[in-house]
Amino acid sequence: MGVFSRISDIVNSNINAILDRAQDPEKIIRLIIQEMEDTLVEVRSSTVKTIAEKRELERRIAGLAGEIDEWQGKAELALSKDREDLAKGALQIKARLKADLALLEKQLVQIEEGLAKQSDDVVKLQQKLADAKAREASMAMRHTTASARLKIRSTLYDERVTDAFSRFEQVERALDELEGKVDVYDIGVKKTVAEELAELEATTQVENELNALKEKLAKKAEGSN
Structure with missing residues (x-):
């Protein structure tokens, strides 16, 4: 051999x-x-x-x-x-x-x-x-x-990894539903006095600034004439 x-x-x-x-x-x-x-x-x-x-x-x-x-x-x-x-x-x-x-x-x-x-x-x-x-x-x-x-x-x-990601998706869907339930409670709820006054103040301030801007523009136009 x-x-x-x-x-x-x-x-x-x-x-x-x-x-x-x-x-x-x-x-x-x-x-x-x-x-x-x-x-x-x-x-x-x-x-x-x-x-x-x-x-x-x-x-x-x-x-x-x-x-x-x-x-x-x-x-x-x-x-x-x-x-x-x-x-x-x-x-x-x-x-x-x-x-x-x-x-x-x-x-x-x-x-x-x-x-x-x-x-x-x-x-x-x-x-x-x-x-x-x-x-x-x-x-x-x-x-x-x-x-x-x-x-x-x-x-x-690995099926275990796939299952884990599936569970993540289930948890995300559950969180979406929970957040949706919270948002539902806000729909149609009557505003408080404090909230209405705050909105009124904000609206008034915007209107005042708008009027002041109009006057400023008007004076500028008169001066140019």
């Missing part, structure tokens, strides 16, 4: 669990980042082990190459001493060592290919992790803003 398919399986299972519990997206974002960080640690640890295996294998290959050269020298020595039987035996050992060497070299190629893939996974995972962290703040802000708007909207359209 690849690194990213593993992350996908783990994260998706946890996301589904979180959504089932109706938890907020910020927790999902933090979960994804945490899973990526944990996986990055594991991949790096695995890479370290692979590098150690590669170095061990390289030492074994170098050792086998030395043994092969050594048995080649022994075969030559035996043949120079007219010991063809020993030379043949040395070459047989050399052949077995060469077979072992070929197997180890094949393993080394596989390890190097695996190490290259692991290194590539580490680079990609680091890039995705950096991108996720950069987007975390923005997504968290979007969630906070959307939650606040949802709360306001739900409050505006």
Whole structure:
């Protein structure tokens, strides 16, 4: 299983669990980042082990190459001493060592290919992790803003708020009716002596000012003639 398919399986299972519990997206974002960080640690640890295996294998290959050269020298020595039987035996050992060497070299190629893939996974995972962290703040802000708007909207359209405004209107109508009843009592009520005298005084004062104004205008007209 690849690194990213593993992350996908783990994260998706946890996301589904979180959504089932109706938890907020910020927790999902933090979960994804945490899973990526944990996986990055594991991949790096695995890479370290692979590098150690590669170095061990390289030492074994170098050792086998030395043994092969050594048995080649022994075969030559035996043949120079007219010991063809020993030379043949040395070459047989050399052949077995060469077979072992070929197997180890094949393993080394596989390890190097695996190490290259692991290194590539580490680079990609680091890039995705950096991108996720950069987007975390923005997504968290979007969630906070959307939650606040949802709360306001739900409050505006809450039946309790509608009922409260309906009650306000009922109270206003009741106050209008009460004020109307007060106004009714004033209709057709006979004025008191004091009220009539006050009106008479006000009327007399207006008439006096009007007469004075007429005289003033009349004198002005005579002077102009």
